[in-house]
Amino acid sequence: MSVSESIGDARVVILNKSKAEGKVGVRTRDYTAKKVEDYIEKVEIIDF
């Protein structure tokens, strides 16, 4: 997905295709964009 630099917050939707209960971790990873400079790092546990 592509977002404008001025968007503020970008939303990423995570689907639980199996519809099973459980937890999964979500985290950001640098590529050419770098945390702190270009986006705010996120590490989160999602509880389905």
Added chain:
Amino acid sequence: MTIIDDSNWEPDEDFFVELFEIGSEKKLDGRDTECKITILDDDKPGQLAFVNPNVRHAAVGPNSRIVSIDVKRIHDADGVVTVEYKTIEINEGERTARTGIDFEEAKGTLKFPPNEVMMTIDVKIIDKELSEDQERDEIFGLKLYNAFPAGVKISKRDVCRIELVKDAKAAR
């Protein structure tokens, strides 16, 4: 995901959001367990150009020892922009102005702060003693190069031709 906005031009950049297994911290297998996010830069640094790419300067008399050349930043003015400049000799035969004889070498970097659209470069002209029937008629150049960041363009007319004349009335 919070994207950080700034006013400086930069290329579009990517990062990933990925799912990982709690405990092992390993990324989950599968192509649909990560999402690439491209941040599209929306800053426009503009273009640099000489206000007047052909300058005639009265090089004899009061206020003759400095020629001031204006550089403008057009279209947009987001972020900090720099450009290097230097005086150059232009081969015009007998009319060629010489470094150290007709003008002093000028070399440096212009730094445009955000939203600054005009800056000036001063070049020192070397005085000459002329008799009444002698003319001053020499040409040299001032070149812009190495603009930064990469999104900044320099006008195709990147050399300002500076013509030194004797008569202030002939200068414009």
